[in-house]
Amino acid sequence: MESATAILLSRLDFAWVASMHFLYPPLTIGLALLLFFAEWRWMRTDDEAWYRLTRFFExxxxxxxxxxxxxxxxxxxxFGILYGPFSQAAGPYFGNVLGYETITAFMYEAGFIGLMIFGWGKISRGMHLFATFNVMLxxxxxxxxxxxxxxxMQTPSGxxxxxxxxxxxxxxxAIFNPSFLSSFAHMWVAAVELALFFVIGVCAWQLLKRRHEGIFAKPLKYALVAAAVVAPLQVYLGDDLGQVIGEHQPAALAAMEGHYHTYNKDGSVNTGWHIVAWPDAAAGDNRWAITxxxxxxxxxxHTLDGKVMGLDQLPAENRPPVWVPFYGFRVMVAIGFFLMLVAFYGAWLIYKRRLTAPYTGASRWFLRVAVFSGFLPFLAIWTGWWTREVARQPWLVDGMMRVEDGxxxxxxxxxxxxxxxxxxxxxxxxxxxxxFMAKVIxxxxxxEAPVLRGGHESLGHLEAEPEDDRAHPAYERP
Known part of the structure; x- marks a missing residue:
């Protein structure tokens, strides 16, 4: 009994550590791309606003x-503390792969981040852009x-x-295992989408407060148009990953869908999709469901009566928990479609030239929704990750090593x-x-800081146009 409780605590511990860590890398990945774009725009246009935006989001x-x-x-x-046996067993592959990640994150990336942060005014603009590109890469x-x-771990091979x-x-x-390419594409685009809505949320908040309107209006529009492309792409990639899971991890798919019975009592295929349900693992069925x-x-x-394997095809000891993947998946999907609608509506407002100062009426309500939307991708990534990990249970390495063995x-x-x-x-x-993020925002x-241009300082400032912050009556000096 004590051993089972200790194992549960270790699993909860690692779930906590992984979940909290996972708040940060996706934003790093996506924001690096957007920083490169902003700096590139500054180089192409010599518009000081893009320089200020680059330094701010940096x-x-x-x-x-x-x-x-x-x-x-x-x-x-x-990994070593909580999953020592797994770390030892999987070291020949898993340890090497994490070593490659360490090289890219702590050597390659960290080195160019140093140039990106401290290179302003000391290296040429082209070389600085090259450093930002390498941070992104x-x-x-x-x-x-x-x-x-x-x-x-999901689809072990090689x-x-x-x-x-x-x-x-x-x-x-081993590297190009069956689920890797679909998983990587889905995760990378999720990181870009998260960064876009993070930028959208920050810009919308500034505009709601009527601060720095001349600077933040433009990136808000760029980010909304980009999100209108990225959000539906992410939905498509999610569907593609679902096909891969259905083929290679049918038990995980069954848990995600609360799908217990492969066949009806008369032998026909049960193909319903449960919108909401009350899964009951002990009974091996849903107590109720809206289907x-x-x-x-x-x-x-992609057929009306195609067979989808249910949990009844697995021994009870090999069935994954259902509650977390079932509702985690639905929260992720709901957020994905909501963000897509926000992006589409924002793009429509831009097209109709209704997202311009002064922000009143519908545009002001949209800005409030945009600020709220800035937090949702974090929840979507969390619930998606929980779905992915819990649906693999009771396996640590699917079909090869159980959690209690690792x-x-x-x-x-x-x-x-x-x-x-x-x-x-x-x-x-x-x-x-x-x-500190809230403080910067x-x-x-x-x-007021000088614009640093490749080895020397230039004291260029934004020209006083109608939307310029300093010309605006609501301007607040930081």
Missing amino acids: KLFIINFGAGVATGVTMEMA SSTLSAFWIMNANSW VELRNGIFHVTDWSK IPHALSLIET VSRMTVLEATIWLVGFMIFELVVWYFTWY RHGPDL
Whole structure:
């Protein structure tokens, strides 16, 4: 009994560590791309507003990156502490892949971040843009290896488990395992979407407060138009990943859909998609559900009566929990469609020239929704990650190693101490991250600092146009 409780605490501990860490890397990945775009626009147009925006969002990027490093190192440590047997067994593949991620994140990326932060005015504008490009590229490569490691746990291939150790038999099959490309594409676009709505939320907040309107109106419009393309792309990639899960992880799909019975009592195929349900693992069925007939087959097989495997095809001990993946998946999907509608409506307002100062009526209500939307992608990524991880249970490496075989053996007291310690650390990081981010956002861009142009300073300022902050009666000096 004590062993089962200790294992549960260790699992909750790692779930906490991973969830808190996962707040930061997606924003780093997406924001690096947007920083590159803003700096490129400054170089192309020599418009000082783009320089101010780049420096402003760069501060937010740095805060977020630091939090990601702190929590990332903690998560690496948690692997060894909480999942020692797994770390040892999977070291020949998993350890190497995490090593590649370390090279890209802590060597390649960190080096160019140093140039990006401290290179203003000391290196040429072209070289600085090159440094920002490499920050963008290295963060993507870091995501490549992290998603590769996780995808290998979902659909392991190219390895053999011999004497408790995973031996690599084919590196190409292990790296390009069946779910990797779809998972990586879905996650990378999710990171871009998160960064776009983060920028949308920050810009909308500034405009609601009537601060720095001349600077933040333009990136808001750019981000909304980009989101109108990225949001539906993300929905498409999610459907593609669902097809992969249905083919290679039918148990995970069944848990995500609350799908218990492959066939009806008369032997026909049960194809309904449950909008909401009350899963009952003990009874092996849903107590009740609101269902759309044939919709699950349409989604997964693109036919009205295609067979989708239910949980009844698995032994009870191999069935994943249903509640978390079922509702986690639905929250993620609901947020995805809501963000798509926000992006479409914002693009329509831009097209109709209704998203311009002064912001009143419909445009002001839209700005409020846009600020709220800035938080939703974080929840979508959280619920999507919980869905992905819980739906794989009871396997640590799907079909090859169970959780109880990979978790470290601890007493309840030891597991509790680690859980409390990690919770305190992650909460401290989270608090100061958002404290300093909020402080930067409230202060806004620095309009008084000189524009640093490749090895020398230029004291260019924004011209006093009708929308210029300093010409606006509501302008507030930071």
